[in-house]
Amino acid sequence: MITNVADGDALKERALKALQSLPELASGNDILAHAGRYVSLEFLVSIGGHPCFVTVDEGRVVKVETDAQKMRASTFTIAAEPDAWDRFWQAMPAPGWNDLFAMNKRGNATIEGNLLPFMQNLQFFKDVMALPRQTWEAK
Amino acid sequence: MSGQASIENVVGRYLNTEIGGVHYRIYFEEAGQGTPLVCLHTAGSDARQWRHILADEEVTARFRVIAFDMPRHGKSNPPKGFEGEQYRLHRRDYIDTIVGFCDALALEKPVVMGCSIGGRIVLDLGLEHPDRFSALVGVQCSDYHKPWYDSTWMHRPDVHGGEICAAIVSGMMAPQSPVDTVQETLWYYKQSGPGVFKGDLYFYGAEGDIRDEVSRFDTTRCPLYILTGEYDYSCTPENSEQTASRIKGAKMTRMEELGHFPMSENPAQFRKYILPVLSEISGSQTA
Numbered sequence: 001m002i003t004n005v006a007d008g009d010a011l012k013e014r015a016l017k018a019l020q021s022l023p024e025l026a027s028g029n030d031i032l033a034h035a036g037r038y039v040s041l042e043f044l045v046s047i048g049g050h051p052c053f054v055t056v057d058e059g060r061v062v063k064v065e066t067d068a069q070k071m072r073a074s075t076f077t078i079a080a081e082p083d084a085w086d087r088f089w090q091a092m093p094a095p096g097w098n099d100l101f102a103m104n105k106r107g108n109a110t111i112e113g114n115l116l117p118f119m120q121n122l123q124f125f126k127d128v129m130a131l132p133r134q135t136w137e138a139k
Numbered sequence: 140m141s142g143q144a145s146i147e148n149v150v151g152r153y154l155n156t157e158i159g160g161v162h163y164r165i166y167f168e169e170a171g172q173g174t175p176l177v178c179l180h181t182a183g184s185d186a187r188q189w190r191h192i193l194a195d196e197e198v199t200a201r202f203r204v205i206a207f208d209m210p211r212h213g214k215s216n217p218p219k220g221f222e223g224e225q226y227r228l229h230r231r232d233y234i235d236t237i238v239g240f241c242d243a244l245a246l247e248k249p250v251v252m253g254c255s256i257g258g259r260i261v262l263d264l265g266l267e268h269p270d271r272f273s274a275l276v277g278v279q280c281s282d283y284h285k286p287w288y289d290s291t292w293m294h295r296p297d298v299h300g301g302e303i304c305a306a307i308v309s310g311m312m313a314p315q316s317p318v319d320t321v322q323e324t325l326w327y328y329k330q331s332g333p334g335v336f337k338g339d340l341y342f343y344g345a346e347g348d349i350r351d352e353v354s355r356f357d358t359t360r361c362p363l364y365i366l367t368g369e370y371d372y373s374c375t376p377e378n379s380e381q382t383a384s385r386i387k388g389a390k391m392t393r394m395e396e397l398g399h400f401p402m403s404e405n406p407a408q409f410r411k412y413i414l415p416v417l418s419e420i421s422g423s424q425t426a
Contacts (some may be wrong), residue, residue: 092314095369099310104373115401119292120299122306 008048012082015047016066018089018132022054024062025131033059045129046079049100054128061128076113078129079089087133088129089136100126149193151214154207156414158239159232165240166214167207171199174273174424176417177241177259178206181279182228182343183336184305184327185213188254197414201421202250207240210337219329226338230346234267241271250420252276254393255374255399256343257412259284261363262353262382269360276364277414279371280380281398282385284347286340294334301329304336311399313370316408324403341418350385358388362423364416365389368397392416 014040024033036059045052053074055063072075080103087097094136098104103109118125140261151168168186170193186206189386193204195401208215211226237260241249245314251272254262265275293304305328310322328336356363377388383391394401394412401409 070310096372098314098370099372101288101307101310105372114298115292120297122303123309126179126306126310 002006002124003103006084007134010107011086012048015085015134016050016052017091018085019045019047019052020064020066021056021135022064022131024130025134032127034084034125035059036121039117039124041075041122043049043118043125044074044077044079044090044113047051048076048082049079049083059124065101071091074113076111076118077110078109080109085132089132091133093133094112095101145192148199149190149225150302153214154240154243156239156243158242159235161218163179163210163236164216165207165210165220167220167240167244169195169204169205170194171202171204172241173203174199175241175244175246176202176204176247177202177249177251178235178402179205179251179253180209181237181257182214182257182339183212183308183331184324185209185331186213187327188324188400188403190403191409192402195406195410199419200353202417204245205246205249209236210413211332211338213308217332226334227341227345228256228339230260230263230342233342234263235323236426237264237270237407240273250274251281252278254278254281254402256339258365258374259343259347262349262356262386265363265381266349266352269357273424274362274364274367276416276420277379278366278401279368279374279379280365281374281383282353282382283378283416284343284374286344286347290340292336293337300333300336301331304328304331304362308399311371311373313368313396313398314402316405320402320406323327324400329405353382353385354364354387356386359387362420363389364420366394366401366412366416367394368394368399368401370396373399 004052021120038056039056042053053068054066096106148166149170154165180186180188185208191207192198211217251261258277261275261277305325365379366384367376369376380391383389392412397408
């Protein structure tokens with residue numbers, strides 16, 4: 001099913017772009033920045049195996065790099081397939097796709113690495129990862 | 140300004156009683172008249188979750204609604220000496236606390252409605268005391284719960300207990316639920332005592348599998364209603380449907396656009412599902 005592969009590639013590209021928009025989506029969100037005021041780190045988001053490094057500085061999402069070199073260090077990794085990110089970023093996600101923990105429990109996302117800062121700031125990271133819902137266009 | 144002021148009909152009081160030889164001071168709120176309807180809150184929260192049912196005149200016209208805080212929750216103190224033990228809720232103590240509360244208030248054939256761990260324990264109540272209750276309502280109710288994540292995150296000095304407990308459960312609510320009621324639901328979690336949510340969930344894990352027992356549940360002696368919100372990934376509708384399929388006569392309702400905390404995350408939506416159940420219960424009692 002070549003068309004499905006092409007669709008999958010297109011979805012992955014869209015997901016990468018959505019992730020790259022995190023700094024813009026978070027910009028000016030002082031409540032979010034305050035929630036993450038003690039967060040300064042890099043974490044990795046995997047979109048279908050494509051590594052994306054998200055840099056947070058005192059609660060501000062300052063950078064998303066999608067072309068980083070291999071084996072770069074990061075604090076923790078949130079990984080899911082493009083299709084899963086698509087479902088997660090729907091404006092009104094379906095049951096099971098509305099929350100990273102729900103996806104993790106069902107095997108549709110993994111959360112690994114040094115989870116201490118992740119858990120210390122859990123709602124902040126959940127909210128950051130949900131930001132693309134504001135602009136994600138359902139197919 | 141004074142024209143907008145109002146006082147709710149809900150009254151809060153404290154019950155001093157002994158359960159299992161231990162003294163407890165238990166806070167409860169009540170409103171209404173009729174058949175007692177005892178409401179059980181979820182793990183790590185308190186009876187404020189039921190405030191919209193307590194204020195619902197369609198309910199309080201037929202039921203004496205009573206919602207109590209389990210010891211260590213809300214305004215119910217922990218028992219004397221609590222600082223010397225690690226809190227773990229056990230099935231035995233949970234059953235005894237509910238039955239002891241009902242006995243102390245001399246409630247005759249109450250209906251008990253519980254959510255989450257409260258939804259699970261109504262199964263135990265029906266198995267152990269089939270003639271003690273006039274009906275049982277399990278919200279987010281399952282006969283099988285397997286812990287799937289490391290709960291030690293909920294209680295350690297380098298993670299804020301209230302913040303993480305709220306952040307964990309935030310994703311269990313439906314995205315359609317109003318922001319205000321979602322945030323109020325989270326607020327209760329943010330206020331819970333250290334280690335209480337984790338201690339409550341102990342019961343769910345260590346004693347979480349009663350699949351082999353529930354077929355003994357006799358719904359001819361005690362009717363059982365199960366209602367589960369579709370957005371609950373902890374106790375899914377499928378979990379509840381499987382539970383209902385093992386209990387002859389259990390009535391299962393799958394609730395749309397609701398999650399793990401139907402009564403507090405979206406009271407208006409929950410009302411659509413719970414009022415017909417309560418009508419059926421009160422109808423069968425007057426018939």
